[in-house]
Amino acid sequence: MPYTLVGAKVNIKATRDTVMVFHRDRRVATHPRVGEPGCSTLREHQPAAHQAYSQDTSATLVAWADQQGGAIHRFVQHHIDRHRRPALSLQACRGLQRLGREYGPERLQAACERALRAHAASVSSVRSILKRGLDTAPTVSPEAANDDPLPAHENVRGAHYYI
Structure with missing residues (x-):
């Protein structure tokens, strides 16, 4: 009715x-x-809002991601490739659009870039990055985190011990 x-x-x-x-x-x-x-x-x-929502198709949302370009487009493609369920990818694109309106396109680009580097394929990961401001924080490369050599100690055995 x-x-x-x-x-x-x-x-x-x-x-x-x-x-x-x-x-x-x-x-x-x-x-x-x-x-x-x-x-x-x-x-x-x-209602008009529901009619507009139901008119979204994967083609229009992927076109939106193409228009945004960069990390947003790569993130959407990664999501589509990983999940292989069009309904999930439609929902993810809508979520990214909401995040873009809330945080702005520049921050969304940075958050998608960071999510891709972390091999994350969910919008909740992107949302978490934006909420915590990690999109503006510098990234630490894995090599930089392990620069300090282990201290010499009699209980520390190297890889050669296990061969």
Whole structure:
């Protein structure tokens, strides 16, 4: 039934093939009866925001990622390649768009770059990077973290001990 009637008292008449919804003795919706559990929604019964959301396709969202370029595009491609489920990738692109509006495109680019370096393929990783400000923090290379040699000690054995 139309979203404007959510919460309103309605009458339903169901036949073997059709479900009809009446509000104040006026028919407001007619749907073919679906045999399995679930629902069928007519586009005109949805609010404008839901209609726009349902119009998103993987092509439009990938085009958005292409337009952004750089790390955002690579992150989306990495997500698509890794998950192989279009619905998940659509949701991820929408999440990236929200993060871009919230944090700005420059920070989103930097966060996607950092997520790719960490081999992360989830929007929650990008969100975490942005929330913690790691997109602006300098990265530490693995070699720099292990520059200090181990102290000489009788209990420290090298790789040759295990050969």
